[in-house]
Amino acid sequence: DAGITQSPRHKVTETGTPVTLRCHQTENHRYMYWYRQDPGHGLRLIHYSYGVKDTDKGEVSDGYSVSRSKTEDFLLTLESATSSQTSVYFCAIREGRGFTVHFGNGTRLTVT
Amino acid sequence: DQQVKQNSPSLSVQEGRISILNCDYTNSMFDYFLWYKKYPAEGPTFLISISSIKDKNEDGRFTVFLNKSAKHLSLHIVPSQPGDSAVYFCAASDPNYGGSQGNLIFGKGTKLSVKP
Numbered sequence: 001d002a003g004i005t006q007s008p009r010h011k012v013t014e015t016g017t018p019v020t021l022r023c024h025q026t027e028n029h030r031y032m033y034w035y036r037q038d039p040g041h042g043l044r045l046i047h048y049s050y051g052v053k054d055t056d057k058g059e060v061s062d063g064y065s066v067s068r069s070k071t072e073d074f075l076l077t078l079e080s081a082t083s084s085q086t087s088v089y090f091c092a093i094r095e096g097r098g099f100t101v102h103f104g105n106g107t108r109l110t111v112t
Numbered sequence: 113d114q115q116v117k118q119n120s121p122s123l124s125v126q127e128g129r130i131s132i133l134n135c136d137y138t139n140s141m142f143d144y145f146l147w148y149k150k151y152p153a154e155g156p157t158f159l160i161s162i163s164s165i166k167d168k169n170e171d172g173r174f175t176v177f178l179n180k181s182a183k184h185l186s187l188h189i190v191p192s193q194p195g196d197s198a199v200y201f202c203a204a205s206d207p208n209y210g211g212s213q214g215n216l217i218f219g220k221g222t223k224l225s226v227k228p
Binding site: 004033035040041042043044045048058090092099100101102103104105106 | 118154155156214215
């Protein structure tokens, strides 16, 4: 257990509404990530953070923003949800100087 | 353009036999490779990794082989058990993407079914 908590675990929302997903970690890791998992696409990086207020885009960042005001929390926001953002979202942390990334249990988001 | 490819969406193996999952990559700059296992409704969990300077790494029933000239890696599970049934993701670290350790780029996954 890498001390990662994602909330909510499930969410259904309507097209056009804003949605924020939260990732909380308890072990002070510097690097945090948001991935989405879709059938036929595997895991794709949305945004990542390398410290408080330091974030950068991943390969599928359009339509998403992130914020990291505290080491332990990394928020993913869909400003105006679309059906193409229906997915399972995983938060992850990187341990120290290593390469290994550990994942949370995911948030299943459905946009109707 | 996919940099990490898992060309077999699924694999079925009999319990006790060997499972071989394959992964190909295109970027010769990748310096570290990892395998993750994922059960339904859970996050992916780290399984085993290998540095690009090695050609084999073993951990219990799991062995990863790296062939740099062919840009190919494989995960061997011996003997396979029903509890190994899951989706397996191959991932590569790109040192030019995302900082000193590099962000991970994942394949699309292979669903392994181990039949009793």
